[in-house]
Amino acid sequence: MNIGQASTATGVSAKMIRYYESIGLIEPAGRTQSNYRVYGADDIHELRFIKRARTLGFSVEETAQLLALWRDKTRASADVKRVALAHVAELQTKIIELEGMVQTLKHLADCCGGNERPNCPILEDLAGATTHAKGHH
């Protein structure tokens, strides 16, 4: 299996497969006599694992940890769970941050006429926020 086929089989671009190899996330692939990378069923499996982890928002670093645990047949599931829950906490922190932005902006937008006149509470907030921000009008 060539890198292009591995790519379509896993949804990981050829570019990224090479990148993952270069940073040591995956072992260097075998090569044909003409220096083409060759992938087997195990490699495909591993790339799918990586793809899924990335889709769930794990960083490459976290993915490496999960891969190591996956490879280690004597792992404790507690270790996996810890990594997963730490990631959940990160995600939730991010969500709360974004929700704060949304709330503020929605409030400001609600207060904005959205018409032809220049008067705009959104700009007023950005320019000083001394106006009624939200909650304490």
Add this chain to the structure above:
Amino acid sequence: MNIGQASTATGVSAKMIRYYESIGLIEPAGRTQSNYRVYGADDIHELRFIKRARTLGFSVEETAQLLALWRDKTRASADVKRVALAHVAELQTKIIELEGMVQTLKHLADCCGGNERPNCPILEDLAGATTHAKGHH
């Protein structure tokens, strides 16, 4: 006012002030005879505006649009509102994405013993997801 003072006055690092100048987000600052950048009250005001916009998650590009609207005294508030609501939509899309990840991971973590044994539904999901993912147990 030197760049360091402008930085502490606005919360924008000196590095970023120079960067914003280099990409044309702000006008080149005036200079002293010894080539130090000089900032006045208006510049501080503008940097605070930028800081606030960035804090609300606007990209530098979006911030540039907002700055332009702010400077334009004849703007229509509808234009500002459009930029803001477009950004809200982006944020909400991102939030939904993250919430999907959290939901999946929480479900998997709930199903994981979190003990000394290697058996782990989290890894099983990453490795193939042919197990009961979520919803269709």
Add this chain to the structure above:
DNA sequence: GATAGGGCTTCCCATCATGGCAAGGTCAAG
């Protein structure tokens, strides 16, 4: 067998917003 088209290789560059470091000029206080 020659040629064309597509796939592979490596290497470099760009993104976005930010930080860090280094070498050198400047300013203010002692």
Add this chain to the structure above:
DNA sequence: CTTGACCTTGCCATGATGGGAAGCCCTATC
């Protein structure tokens, strides 16, 4: 005049990804 804190520019790094160029390889068709 020295010291230390500040400023200047310039280059490099991040994280994960894409783009492109130059050159080699393989296969199918003529």
